Amino acid sequence: MARNDPKAAVIQDALARWEQPLLRFAAGVVGPERARDVVQETFLRLWESGPRDAALDASGRVRAAEGLAPWLFTVCKNRAIEVARREGRMQSHSVSPPASPAPLDALVERQDGERLHAAIRALPERQQELVRLRYQSELSYKEMAELTGLTVTNVGFLLHTALHTLRSHIGGAP
């Protein structure tokens, strides 16, 4: 029955688009296992509420898509933090192994990926969050602004600073 519901169609679209970004995002808070539960609950919440201004009907698909991402990420973040608090394992906001390597270890890190992760961890928290939202969660500037409460200009400035710092740390080499 639910299958023919237009809302189900919207939710299906949302699932197709945002499942992976949300899982990556939630995994940074609660780890990959619990992330799946958090994301499932996030999507289920769509049934009850959803973004305020978005009409969740078939004709409103396009409009729904606009406010949808920030809504999903806000719900997901709150839910993930709640779960992490409850289970007492609030970790650093990171998908990679949370242990921060000692400076000497960092020198011997040969994997480019690890170096990049380390460089990201060294960024100020706000910039780190934006880098992750941009790359792990594939959000646009506007969506990031809505989610974080910053202005689009601020998002642009912080990301700009973050990327320039990262570039200077790891070099621009591909």
Place this chain on the structure above:
Amino acid sequence: MSATSPIDIDHDDPRITAWAIGARDALSADEQAAIAARVAADPALAASVASLRALDSRLASTLRAPVAGLSAGQRAAIVRGPGPRPVGGRVGWLLGGGVALAAAAALAVVALSGDTRPPIELAAAEAPTAAREQPADAPASETRARPVSPSAAAEPRTAVTEAPPADSTATPTPDTARPGPARPDPAQPTEAHLRYAEPAPTVPPLHNETEAAGATVALGDAAAGPTSGTGMGGGGLGGDTGSSRAELGRLAGHAAAGGYAAWDNDLDGNRVVVIVQPNDPSWAYYQPGNRRVDYAPRVPWPFRPTAVAPLATFSIDVDTASLSHARRYLRANKRVPVELVRSEEIINAFHYDDARPDGDQPLAVHVDVAESPWQPGNRLVRVALTARAVESGDRAPANLVFLVDVSGSMNAKSKLPLLVGALRRLVDHLGPEDRVSLVTYNSTAKVVLEPTAASERETIQRALDRLRAQGYTNGGAGLDVAYDLARKGVRDGATNSRVILATDGDFNAGKTGNDELQRTIRDKARSGVMLSVLGFGDSGYDDQRLALLARHGNGRYAFIDSLDEAERVLGKELDATLVTAAKDVRVQVELNPRQALAYHQIGYESRAMAAAEFNQEGKDAGELGAGESVVAFYEIMPAVGANGTGIDPLKYAPQAGDPDDEHRNEPSPDAVASAELLTVKVRWVPLSGGPSQRLDVPVVDHGERMAQASRDFVFSAAAAAFAMKLQGWSDPSGLVSWSLVRELALQGGADSDTDRGQLLDLVTRAERIYGGP
């Protein structure tokens, strides 16, 4: 006004970073244009932008690693909505027994659940409209009369059937006269509408399957949870879904070979049945009782069991943009985004020599079968449709309206200058009778060149040279003006009126919604004006939208990344671009479950149609241009006892004929049908309009090896394998390796043909970027 006011951009402006990493939502069109100009003028800044882009793609590839997705059960629960949480069950295993299949096939997987969408084949198979079609008369019977004996198989056999003249009264289309749903033939039982269907199905009706599978979704949760795997072994199918159990058992029986069937999730998270053979790389993974570490999909590619989904239906796709995208990314040393990889477009971007139909016949169908190059034991079927070519100078004069995007976003080397060059090429190839006009759009649309004879080259080129990019994009207004102009041409007697839209796809004002745009284009297409789309540029490019426009505008879509590509699309293949040979071309392949256990269609995923749509009049599908060819592949896992397996046909398997038939030794029509591997059915609307025409080509597999296959076969298989690699099919045993792709390309003539040679170059680049076997 704002379009011309200078925007002050400092070299350390965050907007440059936003521009470099493609965050166009943060920038206005004017800002983008200003930044593009600033970067173009400052080499140091250009270098900085390049390194930011390198960092951008590194960050994306490092941080965007795929993570284990939700289970099918979780997804189903989400779509079902809140309610009681599904109760966990267990994963069921069904051991199959029986003779080992010598050339055992790998995996058979079918989307049984249809959690989110009902399997289209199932729904359509039940449709009462599909009365049994007799094979088409004359040409088709010729093919049926092909020797069925496996002797003298010196070279791959090709079933070639040519379509009848479009306006001939002797068209082999017995059903075109039928106004509505076909009436069942009283001589045939209605349930025998499938050519290869078994007469007395012991399997419950298929819709029960779907429901049953829905019920078993609850299993997914337990299987996928952190403690998954512990509950495996010996269990039933949970939920006691009798019909699913029956179907699973039957599939396992078909697989025989000491293999077994199990549930799993496919790449899309659909619930699937997996049939595993002992020599399969996934054997250990699917062993009952084996603990599953995680549930990332490890299915090489989804095979569909023929018994459940015997029909594959799709609209042809003649676009070639996907190969241009691949070229662009690989040459920039980047991975090709998966959503830009459409295997059929990569295969069809190359030229093949399959014979074009003679005389008045609009199209021909060629079917070849050979051994699968990447999975010996499997069969690979190549279906090629070719369209009649037009003699040079024989083409009806064209009335072309160039609709050129001159908004600020087009202000880049890879856009407007290339576009002007491309349109010049096109004008060079036009005949004196052809007419050209030029409409530009940015914030507004205007006609900058009224219809002009193509022979007045200087006038046209002057108009092209005057193009400048600035302002916003109002594609909708441009489309209105261009279609009006083209329609005027139709009224003045031009039979070949076409709008050629050249853009980067960034419609950021006016009719922006895809749905609305699609409706508009469909309305406009009714006037008989065709729309071809040329895409340009490498940032902010909206591939999906352009593909959509061309599809609904009855034209083709090409991505122009270089003057070479412009020359190919607008020079060598101009006829295919300008002349349509057949409209609304769709293909339906019916596979014979007695010969094919399971199959996998390569490409046309985005063009899939419901089975019932194949016969529906007025159904929109792809257009085939003059002299053009399109190729589809099916990889087939042969059934036990199928031709070429070296195993006797099964005595106790359900027969296609009456099981109580005392005259079993006499070949009956059904017995002939049962020797066939599949039937390719093609339906199209003639250019002159009128009811659709149809062609059936039954195909028997004679067991050819790859070494016997034609150059075209081998090369197109190389292109298919290349696309599969780019799509990232998981291929743990390295069956489709880069070196295999290279070897096939070479055997297919990549070393002696410059067009094909570029595949070799792309494979070499891709191997370096993607790595792996």
